[in-house]
Amino acid sequence: MNPIARNAKDFWTGIIYIVVGGAAIILGRDYGLGTAMKMGSAYFPVILSGLLILIGSLSVIRSFIKPGTPVGTVAWKGLTMIIGATVLFGFIVRGAGMAIALPLLVIISAYASNRFSWKYALALAAGVTVFCILVFQVGLGVPLPIFGSWFGD
Amino acid sequence: MGLIDNIGLGFSVALSAINLLYCLAGVFLGTLIGVLPGLGPTATIAMLLPVTFTLPPVSALIMLSGIYYGSQYGGSTTSILVNVPGEAASVVTALDGYQMALKGRAGVALATAAIGSFFAGTVATVILALFAPPLAEIALKFGPAEFFSLMVLGLLASLVLARGSLLHATGMVVLGLLLGLVGADVNTGTQRYTFGIPQLADGIGFVVVAMGMFGLAEVIRNLENEDDRPTIISKITTLMPTKEDWKRIIGPILRGTAIGSALGILPGSGSILGSFAAYAIEKKVSKNSAEFGKGAIEGVAAPESANNAGAQTSFIPMLTLGIPSNPVMALMIGAMVIQGIQPGPSVITEQPALFWGIIVSMWIGNLFLVILNLPMVGMWVKIVSVPYQYLFPAILVFCGIGVFSLNNTEFDVYLMALFGLVGYIFVKLDCEPAPMLLAFILGPMMEEYMRRALLLSRGDPMIFLQRPISATMLALAALAIIVASLPMFYKKREETFRE
Numbered sequence: 001m002n003p004i005a006r007n008a009k010d011f012w013t014g015i016i017y018i019v020v021g022g023a024a025i026i027l028g029r030d031y032g033l034g035t036a037m038k039m040g041s042a043y044f045p046v047i048l049s050g051l052l053i054l055i056g057s058l059s060v061i062r063s064f065i066k067p068g069t070p071v072g073t074v075a076w077k078g079l080t081m082i083i084g085a086t087v088l089f090g091f092i093v094r095g096a097g098m099a100i101a102l103p104l105l106v107i108i109s110a111y112a113s114n115r116f117s118w119k120y121a122l123a124l125a126a127g128v129t130v131f132c133i134l135v136f137q138v139g140l141g142v143p144l145p146i147f148g149s150w151f152g153d
Numbered sequence: 154m155g156l157i158d159n160i161g162l163g164f165s166v167a168l169s170a171i172n173l174l175y176c177l178a179g180v181f182l183g184t185l186i187g188v189l190p191g192l193g194p195t196a197t198i199a200m201l202l203p204v205t206f207t208l209p210p211v212s213a214l215i216m217l218s219g220i221y222y223g224s225q226y227g228g229s230t231t232s233i234l235v236n237v238p239g240e241a242a243s244v245v246t247a248l249d250g251y252q253m254a255l256k257g258r259a260g261v262a263l264a265t266a267a268i269g270s271f272f273a274g275t276v277a278t279v280i281l282a283l284f285a286p287p288l289a290e291i292a293l294k295f296g297p298a299e300f301f302s303l304m305v306l307g308l309l310a311s312l313v314l315a316r317g318s319l320l321h322a323t324g325m326v327v328l329g330l331l332l333g334l335v336g337a338d339v340n341t342g343t344q345r346y347t348f349g350i351p352q353l354a355d356g357i358g359f360v361v362v363a364m365g366m367f368g369l370a371e372v373i374r375n376l377e378n379e380d381d382r383p384t385i386i387s388k389i390t391t392l393m394p395t396k397e398d399w400k401r402i403i404g405p406i407l408r409g410t411a412i413g414s415a416l417g418i419l420p421g422s423g424s425i426l427g428s429f430a431a432y433a434i435e436k437k438v439s440k441n442s443a444e445f446g447k448g449a450i451e452g453v454a455a456p457e458s459a460n461n462a463g464a465q466t467s468f469i470p471m472l473t474l475g476i477p478s479n480p481v482m483a484l485m486i487g488a489m490v491i492q493g494i495q496p497g498p499s500v501i502t503e504q505p506a507l508f509w510g511i512i513v514s515m516w517i518g519n520l521f522l523v524i525l526n527l528p529m530v531g532m533w534v535k536i537v538s539v540p541y542q543y544l545f546p547a548i549l550v551f552c553g554i555g556v557f558s559l560n561n562t563e564f565d566v567y568l569m570a571l572f573g574l575v576g577y578i579f580v581k582l583d584c585e586p587a588p589m590l591l592a593f594i595l596g597p598m599m600e601e602y603m604r605r606a607l608l609l610s611r612g613d614p615m616i617f618l619q620r621p622i623s624a625t626m627l628a629l630a631a632l633a634i635i636v637a638s639l640p641m642f643y644k645k646r647e648e649t650f651r652e
Contacts, residue, residue, distance in 0.1 A: 044600040086553060090563040090564075
């Protein structure tokens with residue numbers, strides 16, 4: 001009976017499509033529809049959003065009719081560590097510099113693995129950091145500081 | 154200019170020291186990363202794309218092509234040695250290749266893959282050289298309506314091979330098209346869906362999307378089932394196939410090459426369909442069909458030839474029409490745009506050195522592949538055995554630095570993290586990311602062609618059906634969707650992917 005339990009994939013996919021399609025229409029309401037002959041900025045997006053809402057609705061309807069396969073295990077630890085480490089990297093890379101941002105990215109993300117060990121994570125962090133500084137900063141000239149602006153110029 | 158002159162031009166471009174070097178570097182890096190378990194060609198190319206931005210266009214595309222078939226070939230090595238196919242096209246190779254490896258014939262399996270790939274690559278390159286120019290000539294006569302319909306066909310055809318629900322994949326295409334529209338509208342200057350963020354004014358970078366959805370999301374997915382570790386075959390004894398082996402692989406290589414070349418041209422297919430079809434057909438026609446699945450050498454030769462042939466011929470729609478047939482080609486188109494080349498039928502006439510240089514370099518690259526892979530197989534085996542827990546933090550670092558360096562902004566890093574999250578959610582919901590990436594690249598072009606077509610027809614949408622070529626393509630697109638949604642086909646598709 002409950003589509004969320006019985007066919008979560010169809011249900012949530014449908015909801016996502018409907019929400020995105022709806023949001024795209026609402027956000028784009030001032031872009032100018034124009035006419036078919038002189039398409040405005042909203043013309044194509046509105047067609048697409050309509051299609052997306054239609055597809056999403058079909059998916060939601062299907063979730064009530066047909067049972068689906070379960071979503072399966074979610075790698076919560078992997079998900080939070082990987083996304084978190086990446087965002088943190090973006091946040092500190094300019095300020096702290098590669099010498100700090102890279103080892104942090106390596107160690108936090110490595111922590112997501114079940115086989116994490118401090119010994120190897122630290123060794124990996126050191127190796128990757130040295131390699132990247134040599135290749136990207138020294139070699140390719142990517143404008144990322146080794147130590148960032150937070151440590152004075 | 155005749156074909157001979159063109160090929161001569163191609164050689165003069167491809168054999169220049171700098172391009173030879175980039176070709177070798179591409180093949181080497183591609184193989185290196187492709188060999189690593191869990192990294193397919195799309196993620197590999199996305200990761201290495203920023204490196205090529207500073208190169209001249211010809212060198213960049215030569216290097217990217219090298220990365221593509223290098224990583225594809227590397228994926229086959231992984232599927233033979235570890236039974237973990239790095240990408241969909243080498244799934245079938247794992248069936249018999251891994252069994253051969255278990256029987257101590259890993260070296261022969263690898264050599265068969267290399268020989269088959271080289272032969273197929275050579276033939277497919279010739280096909281590309283022969284058929285691309287006339288096709289481009291036809292395409293030069295296309296108007297906006299034809300291009301619009303062609304893109305519809307390309308996108309819908311990509312759905313036929315998408316895993317999981319067809320409905321979800323269709324939604325992914327529409328979603329991708331919408332995402333492609335983010336940024337300033339080229340015609341009116343209106344900022345669309347930018348939320349006032351200046352970094353979004355030029356649109357979302359395709360590398361950011363690809364790295365997020367194919368790099369980060371893939372890493373997270375791989376962390377789900379870390380504990381089932383396959384046995385890695387690390388002993389390679391003989392490489393050389395025996396006389397008996399040679400006899401058995403000639404037929405499959407020829408058939409695989411033919412099937413792969415033909416299917417590779419189809420939009421949406423790339424090399425995946427070819428390798429599946431070649432394996433299935435070989436299983437039917439071979440007199441050793443009972444051995445299939447237990448280490449039949451034909452079961453390695455046929456799909457490996459097919460997937461390399463398909464990898465080469467999938468360049469045809471990309472180079473002649475500007476239509477990507479798989480996510481890798483979508484990234485190539487993105488790279489061309491960044492290099493200031495407008496993809497489409499005029500590339501051959503306007504940039505002959507680029508076009509013919511790439512074609513000849515493909516053949517040279519295939520030669521490099523054989524040279525790199527067979528004598529150095531011991532090194533690749535060592536790389537295959539690098540445990541995943543040491544690998545993925547390094548992948549993240551390369552993605553992070555790569556994305557940052559695109560525009561020197563941390564905004565792209567955040568955006569990549571967001572797409573990693575979104576990509577993982579979609580993986581869990583059975584929504585295939587590949588069609589979305591194709592659509593994302595095609596979105597702005599499709600809108601532009603639709604706008605021009607409707608302007609010509611004074612707003613009458615019937616223009617898409619009144620022009621014969623356009624109508625044919627739309628009919629084919631409709632056919633693709635019908636075929637894909639037939640219950641019979643649907644079941645078959647599920648089976649093929651489960652196998």
